[in-house]
Amino acid sequence: MMIVVDPGHGGSDSGAVGYGYFEKDINLSVSLKLRDVFKANNVDIILTRDKDVTLGLSERCDIANKNKADYFISIHCNSFKDSSAKGTETYSYPRSISGAKLAKGVQQTIVANLKTIDRGIKTANFYVLHHTNMPAILVELGFITNKEDLDLILNKQNLFAISISNGILNNIGLKQINKSDSIEKLHQMGFISDYYDPESYVKWKDIADALLKIIGG
Ligand SMILES: [Zn+2]
Incomplete structure (x- = not known):
């Protein structure tokens, strides 16, 4: 099995900014941890980027499609002008049943482990969800513009990574090998x-x- 993990944004595209933190850095950091967790579970994983580089949306999809990935997971942080907005939400492509199932599994595991506000699973015609050939989800870990969420996405990255991999592995009927x-x-x-x-x-x-x-x- 092959999973492509996509740390959103990068390089000249910082993504959302909150309290001086760039979304692109958090996305990358969580994705690198996710790579470790998947590797420990003997799951083949490719990152669309493993450093701070600019990468187009079509390039991200190409990496997943060319490698015939079984799943595509894009990692993001949310933002809003009102700093009280917080919580986790997970997107899949409209009418993709396998995508929605995957989104639900990941969303539930994150919310259960991190105790973030459950903003639910949603669908959206996001480019990376539309142009990938396999079940694809986009996870908004939390709000970079909310102090409590930011504290979690900065300090609980391993737990986010474990939760995401657990959500995916459970969904496909594999039990996570827990090193701990x-x-x-x-x-x-x-x-x-x-x-x-x-x-x-x-x-x-x-x-x-x-x-x-x-x-x-
Ligand atoms: Zn983003």
Whole structure:
């Protein structure tokens, strides 16, 4: 199976801007993490860009079509002039049943794990959804113009990546290989409050909180 992940915008096209952050950078960063997660699950993945370069919409579609990808996932952040607008939404092409199913799976997993506002699945005649030959979705992770969403899309990128891959793999009947079963277990047992990135450093506060829970303090 082959998945093409498309970090929206890039190069001279910054995408949306919020609080000094560029959408293109967040899209790329999350997509690189998504590549790691898919690779860990032995899924073939191609990124339409793996650095900060300008890339046209047709080029993005060509990469997916030429490589005969099974799925196309475009990663974006939303923006709005009113900074109170927030939440996650996922798009598929109108009347694409497989696209809508994929969108639903990814949308639900992100909202469940990140606790973002569920703006639902939507359809739109976006270029990359229209001109790709395979089920395609465009994920708006959150609003770069909203402080709470921005905090999540800056600091919980691994969880976004895990959620997106989980949503896709569940949708096609594959179980995600979790490198961090012990973390998952501690989370389910209530000893830790979050899905931690197994490769990241732990803060002393997190260790102290977990220890207190274990000893009942
Ligand atoms: Zn965008």
